Amino acid sequence: MAESITFSDVLAVINNAAPLTLQESYDNSGLLVGEPDTPFKGALICLDVTEDVVAEAITRSRNLIISHHPIIFHGLKSLRGDSSASRIIIQALRAHIGLLAAHTNLDAAQGGVNYAMAKKIGLHPEQVLAPVIGQPNAGIGLIGTLPSPMPEKDFLHYIARCFPEQPCLRFSVPTAKQILRVALCGGSGMEYLEAALQAKADAYLTGDVKYHDFQKPDGRLLLIDLGHRESELCATELLRDIVSQKFPTFVCSVSEQEKSPVNYFVSNKL
Numbered sequence: 520m521a522e523s524i525t526f527s528d529v530l531a532v533i534n535n536a537a538p539l540t541l542q543e544s545y546d547n548s549g550l551l552v553g554e555p556d557t558p559f560k561g562a563l564i565c566l567d568v569t570e571d572v573v574a575e576a577i578t579r580s581r582n583l584i585i586s587h588h589p590i591i592f593h594g595l596k597s598l599r600g601d602s603s604a605s606r607i608i609i610q611a612l613r614a615h616i617g618l619l620a621a622h623t624n625l626d627a628a629q630g631g632v633n634y635a636m637a638k639k640i641g642l643h644p645e646q647v648l649a650p651v652i653g654q655p656n657a658g659i660g661l662i663g664t665l666p667s668p669m670p671e672k673d674f675l676h677y678i679a680r681c682f683p684e685q686p687c688l689r690f691s692v693p694t695a696k697q698i699l700r701v702a703l704c705g706g707s708g709m710e711y712l713e714a715a716l717q718a719k720a721d722a723y724l725t726g727d728v729k730y731h732d733f734q735k736p737d738g739r740l741l742l743i744d745l746g747h748r749e750s751e752l753c754a755t756e757l758l759r760d761i762v763s764q765k766f767p768t769f770v771c772s773v774s775e776q777e778k779s780p781v782n783y784f785v786s787n788k789l
Contacts, residue, residue: 523558523559524558524559524766524769525555525556525557525558525559526550526553526554526555526556526557526559526583526617526619527550527555527556528559529559529562529583529585529619529762529766530549530550530555530619532761532762532765532766533585533619533621533625533758533761533762534624536625536628536630536631536761537621537624537625537627537628537631537761538624538628539624540624541623541624541627541628541651541657542622542623542624542627543623543627546589546592546622546623546624547589547591547592547620547622548589548620548621548622548623548624548625549619549620550617550618550619551589551590551591551618551619551620552590552591552608552611552612552616552617552618553583553611553615553616553617553618553619554617557582557615557617559582559583559766559769560580560581560582560583560769561579561580561581561582561583561769561770561771562581562583562584562585562759562762562769562770562771562772563575563576563579563581563583563584563585563772563773563774564584564585564586564755564758564759564762564771564772564773564774565584565585565586565587565755565773565774565777566586566587566588566748566751566752566754566755566777567586567587567588567777567780568584568586568588568590568607568611568618569603569607569776569777569778570603570606570607570610571776571777571778572584572774572776572777573607573610573611573614573616574610574776575774575775575776576614576616577614577616579770581616581770582614582615582616582617583616583617583618583619584611584616584617584618584619585619585620585621585758585762586618586619586620586621587620587621587622587625587632587751587754587755587758588620588622589620589622590604590607590608590618590620591604591608595608621754621758623659625754625757625758626659626705626706627651627657627658627659628657629654629656629657631757632705632706632751632753632754632757633647633659633660633661633703633704633705634661635753635754635756635757636661636703636705636724636750636753637661637663637703639681639682639753640665640677640678640681640701640703640724641665641666642661642663642664642665642701642703643663643664643665643666644661644662644663645661645662645663645664646661646662646663646718647659647660647661647662648660648661648662648702648704648711648714648715648718649711649714659704659708659711660702660703660704660708660711660714660715661702661703661704662700662701662702662703662715662718662720663700663701664699664700664701665698665699665700665701667699668697668698668699669697669698669699670697670698671693671694671695671696671697671698671722671741672693674698674722674741675688675690675743678724678743678745682745682749682750684746684748684749684752684779685745685746685749686783686785687783687785688743688744688745689728689733689743689744690733690741690742690743690744691733691734691736691740691741691742691743692733692736692738693741694721694736694738694739694740694741696721696740696741697721698721698722698741699721700718700719700720700721700722701720701721701722701723701724702714702715702718702720702722702723702724702740703723703724703725703750704723704724704725704750705725705726705750705751705753705754706725706726706727706747706750706751707725707726707727707747708723708725708726708727709725709727709728709729709732711725712732712735712736712742715740716736716739716740720740721740721741722740722741722742722743723736723740723741723742723743724743724745724750725742725743725744725745725750726744726745726746726747726748726749726750726751727744727747728742728744746781748779748780748781755773755774756773759771759772759773
């Protein structure tokens with residue numbers, strides 16, 4: 520009889536690609552709901568666990584949901600069903616579905632989220648913006664060079680094509696520079712703007728940029744807000760590939776029901 524694959528085995532595979540030791544101190548990655556020795560039957564991958572995602576896992580007979588963002592992040596004091604997080608956890612427990620997250624450890628891993636972003640825009644990575652001590656290829660953010668320079672307007676068109684999930688890009692005052700050297704950080708990366716400036720980036724791509732943040736470049740680089748979700752969607756493909764390559768006989772796919780919590784209204788008025 521073939522040896523049973525468990526939730527612990529899946530976690531070990533993800534931990535090998537994105538060690539939990541790389542996660543930030545505030546984070547909560549790992550197996551969050553479910554018993555480690557539960558036999559693994561199949562996985563559904565998502566950015567955020569929602570009630571629709573759990574319902575999809577039930578319909579598609581997947582007993583493990585692997586997300587980038589942890590469902591238990593700020594802490595829960597009760598499971599009464601009066602918050603979305605508690606309803607999701609109750610729903611998962613009733614259906615015997617495990618919930619596993621790989622968050623900042625996947626962000627910081629060599630070959631992780633930021634490397635996937637770089638690949639998406641054809642960027643040749645040169646260095647990590649905030650490297651882990653003793654691991655120069657691991658850490659938060661990346662900077663590298665494009666195959667050839669391009670005008671800012673062309674670069675904006677190019678980034679919009681690379682990230683079609685984002686209906687509009689917000690950006691700082693144009694600098695009139697040619698864009699060749701690009702820094703990036705998936706999710707919320709404004710704290711690494713100074714590192715991008717010190718690395719002589721012509722542009723910096725990240726998410727969750729606030730109003731006054733757009734003033735900080737002061738003409739030194741082009742700051743582009745891709746959106747938190749849009750910049751990290753590549754995490755789902757990464758997680759799918761990590762698990763599928765190790766366990767090719769198990770069904771592992773990206774959720775078809777997960778939707779962005781952010782909606783956009785684009786007026787036709789000129």
